[in-house]
Amino acid sequence: MTIRPRDLTDLYLSPVAIELDRRLDELSPLPVEELERRVALSTDREAYGPTARAELFMQSLSHLMPLHGWELDYEPRGVRVRHGDHSLVLGVPDCVREYVGR
Numbered sequence: 572m573t574i575r576p577r578d579l580t581d582l583y584l585s586p587v588a589i590e591l592d593r594r595l596d597e598l599s600p601l602p603v604e605e606l607e608r609r610v611a612l613s614t615d616r617e618a619y620g621p622t623a624r625a626e627l628f629m630q631s632l633s634h635l636m637p638l639h640g641w642e643l644d645y646e647p648r649g650v651r652v653r654h655g656d657h658s659l660v661l662g663v664p665d666c667v668r669e670y671v672g673r
Contacts, residue, residue: 613634629645
C-alpha cells in the first residue's frame with residue numbers, strides 16, 4: 572500500500588535522505604582516524620565512549636544541513652531518519668561503525 576505525504580515535512584524526505592546518503596558516501600573511503608578528526612572539527616568536541624561518539628557523529632553528519640523537521644538517530648543498522656510514524660534507515664560505512672564502537 573502506498574503511503575501518501577501528510578504534510579510538507581513528509582515531502583522533504585527525499586532531499587534530506589539523498590543529502591545524507593551523499594554525505595555518508597563521502598565518508599566511506601576515510602580511515603577511522605580521519606573520520607574522528609572531521610567529527611571533532613565540525614563539532615568542536617572530542618567524544619569519549621560509544622554513546623558520545625554516536626551523538627557527535629550525528630551532529631557532524633547533519634552539520635549545516637536543513638532537516639526540514641526530520642530527526643536523526645544513530646542505531647546499529649545505521650542512521651535512522653524519522654518524522655512521526657515514517658522512518659527509514661540509511662546504512663553507514665564501516666569506518667563509522669568502527670569509530671562509534673571504539
